Amino acid sequence: MVTRLHLQDSDLGYLLSFLPFFCPKMESVKSSNLTPSSKSRLARAFTKVLHVRALTGIGPVHGIQKVKPQERISDDCTASRSTGSQSESFDSGEEEFQNRVQLQALVAKLFASISSVKAAYAQLQYAQSPYDAEGIQGADHCIVSELKVLSELKQCYLKKQFDPSPETTMLLAEIQELKSLVGTYHIMGKILEAQARLKGSEIVSLGEKIEEIKKQNRLLEKRLDRSGLFSVTGDHLSGVNTSHFIKVLGHTIKSVGSFVRMMVDEMKSSGWDVHAAATEIEPDAVYWHDNHRRFAFETYVFREMFDSFHKLNFALPNESLPEERKQKQFFLARFMEMKLRKAKDFLSQNPKSTFAKFCRVKYLRLIHPKMESSLFGNLDQRGLISSGQFPDTTFFSTFAEMARWVWLLHSLAYSIKPEASIFQVRKGCRFSEVYMESVIDEVYLSPNADPVVALTVIPGFIIGKTIIQCRVYLSQ
Known part of the structure; x- marks a missing residue:
């Protein structure tokens, strides 16, 4: 906004106090020598100068204080005895400030035009x-027009042909520059939206490919299952080897991991202190990071589910077995019975089977009554399982699927020849790459460290001369 000043003769004394700032070399004169006509000319000169200072944003000089007009006239206003020289000095100051303002207006037009070129170029790319x-x-027409404007500005600068109304020019230039910036950001927003849509399409396409690959994998698994790899022919077994055991072990480990994650999530939802629970399971374990405490829960579940794995009947009470020469065929038949069945469906159809007995024993040992009461608010699931029934809940279904894979692994361990034997290492044992594999990255261990076993998370197996390493959590 342009500020215009209207001065009266009474204000002249105050304005003359700024003379040392505008004209520091002027000689002082007495106020009595100032005629009314000279006062009027000085007032007009100050009006013009202060008007230019208001436009250019030049503020008052720090340290100048207001004094009474008579004091300023009597003390400081003795600069010159010639009113004509005063007028010429102010005229030259006004011209200098006016030139500066006009130059600022030219620079403002220059930046506004460059911003327009950038906006047009962005539009051209889009x-x-x-x-x-x-x-x-x-966009091409806009770029050419703005380049012509830049050429004209160059000629105006060289010929010193400045705009006669710089205030309006600077205001219009600022508006043009802001419009160009808004246009540029608008184009950038459109480009980013297009890229986001492209990435979204790629994600959908990759998701469809993943689903297709999964379908193909399921078809291949069915073909392999039906191709006679696990077939019983007469009194001898064919196609059963260590690679099949390793494959089933991988599925077993994944199922245990899924159940542990669900159990920990249920504990967190019920307000459990998970860190304190991990300490209760393995009180002497020292972890590298807090999120490694999950290995304590995995250790607990693997230990309970694989307890008595080395026994033919899995330590189930009143479980009879066939004679020794028919045992391998018996275990392979049991494996074939369960390998393509879902645990939930099998239990509903065979609630008194050996596998159903195995699920009851393992659930009642693994899930403590206090834990079940805390997680679900009651002991209904425990009551159903104890009475020979099975609850239709997500928690038990996940547990039963884990139990099915442990059951399959046990059946396969006694189907192959030589049989698979299970082992684990004690706490404090030195790490051996032959029998052990670390469940954490080796980067946590320093080069000169002598790591020892803190937890045996997943047990290992020996099949003849083949060693399947147990997975341990190490500490120094």
Whole structure:
């Protein structure tokens, strides 16, 4: 906003106090020598100078204090005895400030034009993909026009042909620059939206490919299962070897991991202190990071589920076995019975089977009554399982699927020849790469460290001369 000053003769004394700032070399004169006509000329000169200072944003000089007009006239206003020289000095100061303002207006137009070129160039790039002929033509026309404006500004500067109304020019230039910036950001937003849509399409396409691959894998698994790899022919077994055991072990480990994650999530939802629970399970374990405490829960579940794995009947009470020469065929038949069945469906159809007995024993040992009461608010699931029934809940279904894979692994361990034997290492044992594998990255261990076993998370197996390493958590 332009500020205009209207001065009266009474204000002249105060304005003359600024003379040392504008004209420091003027000689002082007495106020009595100032005629009314000279006062009027000085007032007009100050009006013009202060008007230019208001436009250019030049503030008052720090340290100048207001004094009474008579004091300023009597003390400081003795600069010159010639009113004509005063007028010429103020006129030259006004011209200098006016030139400065006009130059600022030219620079403002220069930056506004450059911003317009940038906005037009962004529009040109955006119109190229997808191809937009009208958009390209419009952006090209704008760029050419702004380049002509820049050339004209150059000539104006060289010839010192400045705008006679710099205030309006600077205001218009600022508006033009802001419009160009808004246009540039608008184009950038469109480009980012197009990229986001492209990435979204790629994600959908990759998801479809993943689903297709999963379907193909399931078909291949069915073909392998039906191709006779696990077939019983007469009194001898064919196609059963260590690789099949390793494959089933991998599925077993994944199922245990899924159950542990669900159990820990249920504990967190019920307000359990998970760290304190991990300490209760393994009180002497020292962890590298807090999130490694999950290995304590995995250790607990593996230990309970694989307890008595080395026994033929899995320590189930009143479980009879066939004679020794028919045992391998018996265990393979049991494996074939369960390998393509879901645990939930099998239990509903065979609630008094050996596998159902195995699920009851393991659940009642693994899930403590206090834990079940805390997680679910009651002991209904425990009551159903104890009475020979099975609850239809997600928690038990996940547990039963884990139990099915442990059951399958046990059946396969006694189907192959030589049989698989289970082992684990004690706490404090030195790490051996032959029998052990670390469940954490080796980067946690220093080069000169002598790591020892803190937890045996997953047990290992020996099949003849083949060693399947147990997975341990190490500490120093």
